Amino acid sequence: MPEPIVIDPITRIEGHSKISIHLDDAGEVTEARFHVTQFRGFERIVQGRPVHEMPSIMARICGICPVSHLVASSKACDEILAVQPPPTGVDLRRVMNLAQMVQSNALSFFHLSSPDLLFGFDADPAERNILGVARANPQLARDGVAVRRFGQQIIEWLGGKRIHPAWIVPGGVDAPLSADARDRILATIPEAIAAIERAIAWYTASLVRWEGEAATFGNFRSAFMGLVDEHGTVDHYGGLLRVMDADGTWLADRIDPRTYQDYLGESVEPWSYLKSTYWKALGYPDGVYRVGPLARLIVADQLGTPRADAELGRFRERLGRVPSSSFHYHYARLIDTLNAAERIEQLLRGPDILSPRVRSMAGINANEGIGVSEAPRGTLLHHYRVDDDGIVQWANLIIATGHNNLAMNLGVTQVAREFVKSAHLTEGMLNRVEAVIRCFDPCLSCSTHALGEMALHLELIAPDGQIVDELRR
């Protein structure tokens, strides 16, 4: 009698989870589920807190992308204060958010995924890690260190520290940019761009090796969602929501993201703390859409920087406008990183970037605020309601990994059907099932607002519910 497979814990992603793979009587995979097994409950914790505390509290959700939570939270607070941050304040928020895109994307690609891409998914785990990458391709490893360091240094130079800076505040930013800091950042940009472009060249040259994985790693029809400006250029800070379906048709084009509840439903399952969002018009669970670097590239008409737009052209020439495989998150993530580095330079060369007017001050002027931005893993929504004294009464967060939850489950099921061929698990099976999750670069601490590192538990489950085999990391 076949029994279920469990992968527990999943490695090289952020947070705790397990995957269960359900078999039929013939031993074939019927379904796989990605269970997120951690919980923190920030939406409840913040009830009763003064709204001006929200950015700093919410940033503590995550140590990898705290800046994204600072941005979305501060934007929600801007609405409650009914303030417009000064233009320089907005540009500086953009710079820090883009720096975080760079460092988080670099972590995902160079440190978490490149071992698979360099050595293969069946390689010995003792070799398939960052030290192995350093030995086999030191330039790739050095570039990974350099690109992540570039993003982290910008965050530190702007906000005083690399993790949990409190520099982005309601109304703008806490302090203007010094000429010295601007010049230091500008001086590091050419090297960072060169490193990113070397990685793109290496990745695109090796992509042909992974055609089999690309065909099965979350390769399904779905919609894609991301933020663009009024001209259709990708906008990591704000702008308007766009949703494109698998055929390239707009489900929504440049809608106000503050109306998200008209379009996005939220659902929970008893086997995971990670809620799933879905496109309401398509219903649950059919309303699958994906967010993140791949979605940003798909919904944008252009990226707005020369090198990234040239690479976007090559991306589309090779993969089309709406590539369906989640494997291509890797390529998209590198282009997204290049775009962020170029955009940082554009912003820092702006004539008013050193302006001392970076923050608008106000009291409580509204009882509700919604802040939306792009985080490294996709569109991030913070929605708060406060009383007349600015005390938080209710909060709702929709995090990129929640947007992607339905898609991740589809991806895991597809990979399990392709690669799990017996009631006994092998390292290659385990790693491929993990790797499809890593394509999405999920942050479970964010998406469940929960603490911890990703560790995987894989269970192989029979029709009668018994566990046939399991692997843990």
Added chain:
Amino acid sequence: MTGATLIVGYGNGLRRDDGVGPHVVEALRADPRLADATLLARQQLTPDLVVDISVADFVVFIDATVTSAPGVVRVTPLAPAGPGAAAWSHHLEPATLVALASELYGPVPTVVVVSVGIADTDAGEGLSPLVEAAVAHAVAVVAGLVAARASTMVGAHA
């Protein structure tokens, strides 16, 4: 080698004693004996630190430990991790970090770990009394290590 000293205190300052490493680093900032050292306080060790290690001649990691009695300060020499020791997600152990620096940038500097025994890792800021009292001792230990290293280098170059 430049003769530079790198001191990295790491730990989570919101888990009380786990943050003793950064506490020691902050105390060292006011110590004139460490005026020429690079002092870094980190929540965890991340791969980008290999660049700082690669330009240092002497590296001191300051960490919390539950294997020593609260307040006890120990000094342990550190060797780079061997092959296969790099299973990780977002942060590294000191030995793996040093091994990575060696692979990417060549010979590694002398590295020691100064560990401080801790008592309380509950959520919250601030150190428990025994660990708070040990900060000054840890500062003296680190300063002593740096001074001894400096005198060795003077001798070596004489």
